[in-house]
Amino acid sequence: MQIILLSGGSGKRLWPLSNGVRSKQFLRLLPGPGGEPESMTQRVVRQIAESGMLENATQPSGSGIVVATSASQRDALMNQLGDRVEIVTEPERRDTFPAIALSTTWLHSVKGCSRDETVVVMPCDPYTEAGYFRTVKRMAEAVERQAADLVLMGIRPTCPSTKFGYIVPAPGAQTDILPVARFTEKPDAARAARLLEEGALWNGGVFAFRLGYLLDALKSYLPDAAGFEQVHARYGELPKISFDYEIVEKARSVAAVPFSGEWKDLGTWNALTEELVSESTGNVILGRHTENTHVVNELDLLVLCEGVKDLIVAANSDGILVCGKEHSEGIKEYVDRLNVRPMYEERRWGYYKVLGQTDYEDGHRSLTKLLHLNAGCSISYQTHARREEVWTFVDGEGLLALDGRITKVGRGDVAHIRRGELHAVKALTDLEIIEVQSGDELVEEDIRRFDWNWPEM
Structure with a gap:
């Protein structure tokens, strides 16, 4: 099995700690197994290794992880992950279909994987637990048993959310590998409630398929491109479109494997602070009248909070954020107006x-x-x-x-x-x-x- 991790995004909802080159997945704020801080990406790579999915990883044809990313994130990945992963860099940002297509070409023509190799594509930053990776292994097994050309992870919904796309299984499906009838993009609340009654699952953004499946799909755009170097050189000819729209929704043979464990997107300050061990990080003093307030301070200067409630305070060289927790999702519209150079950057x-x-x-x-x-x-x-x-x-x-x-x-x-x-x-x-x-x-x-x-x- 080969694993492609998708690393992108600008991390604007976690400003000022994240920026155009330091996206949310690189923030070392989560508690590691030994108490040391680790980033979302470091946590996911560690969990993959602990799951046993990287058998024979030291062999040229053995299991491995390749990260598809932009040039601006390459150094941060090298700094945080070292030689635990291979990195495929996009010549330009063109959404998830081109990024996955480029990575599969790299697996075939550079790493030498066969067309029958099972490939799993997943995001590099889900906050989840061991059952998630056991589900990934079941997805790979479903591909190997030819249960479907394309196998997705479906997250068991906990509420009728409007933030996610939905996978609707075929009526009467009872197995742990569910044939898919259709997809619904982010619905309104009423439609989401009806989808839950139909047994719909959230689309977890995890895909499994045989390598040849995507290599064949790529031929419709670059029929005469022979190998990674040519695809890389002609990357701009690929459509700027998501993998879901270009491949998943057009696929004729699709199944889903459900997952019902812990799964979160730590894409906002409010969500992230729920997983932090301490209410303060860095040079911080929280007064005795301070309630439900989290402070992350990367400056050498002291931050003192007293008599405040339900706040997020984040400070580094890029700026200082003071925000009510209930409004943390709204800071992106303000950050979109900023046009300043990053003041902190990880390099290799x-x-x-x-x-x-x-x-x-x-x-x-x-x-x-x-x-x-x-x-x-x-x-x-x-x-x-x-x-x-x-x-x-x-x-x-x-x-x-x-x-x-x-x-x-x-x-x-x-x-x-x-x-x-x-x-x-x-x-x-x-x-x-x-x-x-x-x-x-x-x-x-x-x-x-x-x-x-x-x-x-």
């Missing part, structure tokens, strides 16, 4: 935080960051055309490459990197750097990367 080598930025009257700009490199990681060999940088090493030890010359650096060392000058750094231990950029345009896109091999030291 660690993370950075923007500490301050200033624009001067003559057009000159400055930007100050804290860079944290994990031990053994390195920043690519690169140049900048529009800015120069000053690096002050404040903790740890590393190697600095500057126009081909390598020096050992540590606390108190300073490096001045001029425009066009090749530079890289490698952390021998966890390494922290204060970076001050200056120039007329300070954007992440001002970068050219070059090949570089660190010598043995």
